[in-house]
Amino acid sequence: MKILPATSADLARIVAAAAADKHAVCFPTHFAENDRGEVIGYFSVDAICNVNFWSHSANNKFESIRLMKVSQALALATGKPPVYYCTAESPFTPVMPSLGFKLAGVLRGDTNVFFLNEK
Numbered sequence: 001m002k003i004l005p006a007t008s009a010d011l012a013r014i015v016a017a018a019a020a021d022k023h024a025v026c027f028p029t030h031f032a033e034n035d036r037g038e039v040i041g042y043f044s045v046d047a048i049c050n051v052n053f054w055s056h057s058a059n060n061k062f063e064s065i066r067l068m069k070v071s072q073a074l075a076l077a078t079g080k081p082p083v084y085y086c087t088a089e090s091p092f093t094p095v096m097p098s099l100g101f102k103l104a105g106v107l108r109g110d111t112n113v114f115f116l117n118e119k
Contacts, residue, residue, distance in 0.1 A: 002033045006042060014042050024105060027081070049080040057091075068092070068099065072116070084114045 006014060006028040017039035018025045027047040034040045053071055055064040075082030084101060086093045088110045096103070101114035 001035070001040070003030055004033065005029065006031050013039050018042065026104070047080065049075040049078045049082045051075050051082050051084050053084060053092075055092075064092075065099070072099075076116075082116050086112045086114065088112065 004010070010031060011025075011028070014028050014031050015025045025042060027044045028042040029045050029047050031042040032040050051071055053068065055067050059067070072082060083104075084092075084096070085107070086096065090112075092099075093112055096112075096114045100117050102117050104113045104115045106112055
């Protein structure tokens with residue numbers, strides 16, 4: 001087995017191999033090949049900025065949006081794409097697209113994963 005750094009040239013192979021095994025790919029930094037040169041896995045190390053966010057439900061909407069924007073600015077300052085997680089019942093879930101985020105998937109059936117839309 002070889003562990004290799006993932007480049008943009010490798011992405012299609014990694015995505016295809018994962019999709020064939022019914023898995024998604026998220027910001028791969030490295031991937032593994034078996035002795036036949038087949039992609040057999042990938043991992044992502046320190047490639048994204050995970051943002052855990054809470055805003056008190058007693059806040060008005062303006063305060064909550066402002067808090068979100070500050071956390072977003074701090075996340076962007078890391079130079080890594082920010083990823084936010086919202087439970088299905090979060091009041092942020094329906095407004096994330098209007099804040100510039102796109103739904104990337106769902107974890108454990110109730111947690112939405114949002115990536116910042118690239119312009």
